[in-house]
Amino acid sequence: NAGVMQNPRHLVRRRGQEARLRCSPMKGHSHVYWYRQLPEEGLKFMVYLQKENIIDESGMPKERFSAEFPKEGPSILRIQQVVRGDSAAYFCASSPDYEGSLHFGNGTRLTVT
Amino acid sequence: GDSVTQMEGPVTLSEEAFLTINCTYTATGYPSLFWYVQYPGEGLQLLLKATKADDKGSNKGFEATYRKETTSFHLEKGSVQVSDSAVYFCALKPDMRFGAGTRLTVKP
Numbered sequence: 718n719a720g721v722m723q724n725p726r727h728l729v730r731r732r733g734q735e736a737r738l739r740c741s742p743m744k745g746h747s748h749v750y751w752y753r754q755l756p757e758e759g760l761k762f763m764v765y766l767q768k769e770n771i772i773d774e775s776g777m778p779k780e781r782f783s784a785e786f787p788k789e790g791p792s793i794l795r796i797q798q799v800v801r802g803d804s805a806a807y808f809c810a811s812s813p814d815y816e817g818s819l820h821f822g823n824g825t826r827l828t829v830t
Numbered sequence: 831g832d833s834v835t836q837m838e839g840p841v842t843l844s845e846e847a848f849l850t851i852n853c854t855y856t857a858t859g860y861p862s863l864f865w866y867v868q869y870p871g872e873g874l875q876l877l878l879k880a881t882k883a884d885d886k887g888s889n890k891g892f893e894a895t896y897r898k899e900t901t902s903f904h905l906e907k908g909s910v911q912v913s914d915s916a917v918y919f920c921a922l923k924p925d926m927r928f929g930a931g932t933r934l935t936v937k938p
Contacts, residue, residue, distance in 0.1 A: 721873070750926055752928070758930070758931075759919065759928055759929060759930035759931040760874070760919065760928040760931070762925075762926065762927055762928070765926070773925075775831075808873055808874070810873075810874070810926075815924060816862065816881075816923065816924070818864065818876050818879060819864075819866075819874075819876070819921075819926060820876075821866075821873030821874040821875070822873050823871075823872055823873045824872075824873055
């Protein structure tokens with residue numbers, strides 16, 4: 718059973734461009750979480766989604782950031798008009814239900830130049 | 831909202847030393863508690879968990895007991911190895927918030 722797949726593994730964008738980060742959850746998992754990690758810092762919660770629904774987006778910046786988890790296909794974290802401060806590792810995790818443990822992908826490392 | 835507070839690092843130990851990393855939580859209900867480990871360049875992996883008071887989670891020689899009276903879930907290991915060097919995160923559900931992480935370095 719494949720684990721949580723994130724791509725790309727590394728992404729370089731110039732200031733002002735858009736970044737699209739993809740996350741395919743484990744098979745059978747319908748709950749997806751996104752986190753951001755700055756170097757030498759902890760995980761900051763961004764958003765929690767179930768299929769076609771955003772459950773908790775309290776950690777998402779109000780502007781430029783959006784997330785979706787469509788009925789078919791991966792979850793997407795989209796960052797518009799990126800700035801240098803968006804440079805970080807973005808981790809996706811999935812779980813089979815509300816109570817289950819999270820399974821993490823290996824992250825996408827975004828660098829904004 | 832619910833949250834966890836984790837012991838600040840970094841922690842440096844010699845091989846075979848005893849490890850304790852403190853974690854306390856604040857929650858309105860009865861959360862499940864977790865410890866995750868992150869090796870360099872990787873995502874987090876579940877280390878152990880406990881879902882109710884007095885439960886003890888254990889894995890790979892690590893243990894943690896869910897203490898409702900002290901709202902704690904401290905991670906312990908009796909004899910650490912160099913291969914245990916990593917960053918350790920405490921977390922709780924249902925909100926799935928993580929502590930700041932504690933970097934452990936074990937020296938031969």
